[in-house]
Amino acid sequence: MKSERIFDYVRDVDTALIINGGENQIDKTFFYITGAKSGIFEGSALFIRPDEVKIITSELEEQAARETGYDVIIFKTRDEFNEIIKKIFENHTNIGINYSAVSLEQYKNILKIIPDKEFIDISQSILEARKIKEDDEISKIREAAKIASDSLEDVIPKIREGMTEIELAAEVVYAMMKNGASGESFSTIVAFGKNSSMPHYFPGKTKLKKGDFVLIDYGAVYQRYCSDTTRTMVFGRASEEQKEIYEIVKRAQHESMIKIKENVNGRDIDKIARDIIDSTKYKGRFIHSLGHGVGLDVHDHAALSPSYDFVLKSNMVVTDEPGIYVPDVGGVRIEDDVLVKKDGYEQLTTSTKDLIEL
Structure with missing residues (x-):
């Protein structure tokens, strides 16, 4: 059970409180534990023990909560919510809290409701559970x-x-929704021409013209879980420089991806791609880490980075996304989601990686 796994890396605690704030303060661990397919669950909470989960929520989310199969406690007012929390935790002294997902205001409120408790940070244990x-x-x-x-x-x-x-970003989101997504994993990036040299560019009113790079970085959400992929094309015939950049990035991704497997350090995978790019005239133009974890959050955890000591484990999902970015020229990024296996990997995103000239 997922409710057991979140306690695997902590001592002296076997009870946890997961608490949600407003729409922008929702702890994704709430959905990791419950598997709730519907609902936002603002202002809701979980009482968790290794063999027990109780959902504390309002009438607004009652139906979605009951569909999970877990025990549900309904409140109608914030005072009722506070009394429920007080009562359900009254016989527990040490309580685990996901500090990384709790705001200062939320924490102060918890202290007011149950002031006589010892709160223990279990955020790292939750993170370790969610990685695999x-x-x-x-x-x-x-x-x-x-x-x-x-x-x-x-x-x-x-x-x-x-x-x-x-307009193109809208087409991408529409296609994903039509194909079964409940939404986009993040704001879709579409960058034409020189705008593609900015990795986190926001699409604007730039119009597509012949000779432009077309970089699309996007992902779908399915039952709350994310994908994240990038493809770069050229509108019209690619120039020799565009072809050169593309083939270097493609090779960097291929050579790094084939080394992905359990017990390999993500730092070493990053180095393979980075060394390939840095051996060319584009040295220093790969300006971000090679990859990150994917799950309930599109950036679920750090993974393939030159500055992070991270050992890959079977059933982790990570991205492999090398890129070259040249200001005033453009950029190329190729990104795929990869499932780590004991003796290798499985590439989950499957769009062609041949250079497409539109």
């Missing part, structure tokens, strides 16, 4: 990856001269 995906999680990520890959095929024929980056 269970079969149901892998199935959802695999479907999210399929939706993203299929959607690109649907979008490519709609790319036309004169369309704006915002």
Whole structure:
């Protein structure tokens, strides 16, 4: 049970409180534990023990909560919520809290409700549990990856001269929703021409013209789990420089990805890709880490980075996304979601990596 796993890396605590604030203060661990398919669960909480989960929520989310199969306690007012928390934790002294997901205001409120407790940070234990995906999680990520890959095929024929980056981003999101996504993993990035040299560019009103790079970084959400993939194309015939940049990035991704397997250090995988790029005239133009974990959050955890000592384990899902970014010229990034296995890997996103000239 996931409720057991979150206690694996802590001592002296076997009871936890997961608490949600407003819409922008939702702890994804709430959904990791409950598997709730619907609902936002603002202002809700979980009482967790290794063999027990209770959902404390309002009438607004009662139906979604009961569909999980866990015990549900309903409150109608904040005073009722406070009394429920007080009563349910009254016989527990040490209580685990996910400090990384609790605001200072939330923490102060918890202290007011149950002031006589010893609160223990279990955020690292939760993170360790969430890094290694269970079969149901892998199935959802695999479907999210399929939706993203299929959607690109649907979008490519709609790319036309004169369309704006915002228009293409809208086509990408529409295709993902039509193919079964509940939403996008993050705000879709579409960058034309020199704008593609900015890794976290926001799409604007730039219009597509011949010779432009077309970089699309996007992901689908399926039953709350994310995918994250990037493809870079050229509108019209690619120049020799564009082809050169693309092939270097493609090789960097291939050579690094084939080394992914259990017990390999993510820092070493990053180095493979970085050394390939730095051996060319584009040295220093790979300006971010090679990859990150994917799960309930699109950036679930750090993974493949030159500055992070991270040993890969079977059933982790990470991205492999080398890039070259040249200001005033453009950039190329190729990104895929990869499932780590004992003796290798499985690439979950499947769009072609051949250079497409539109």
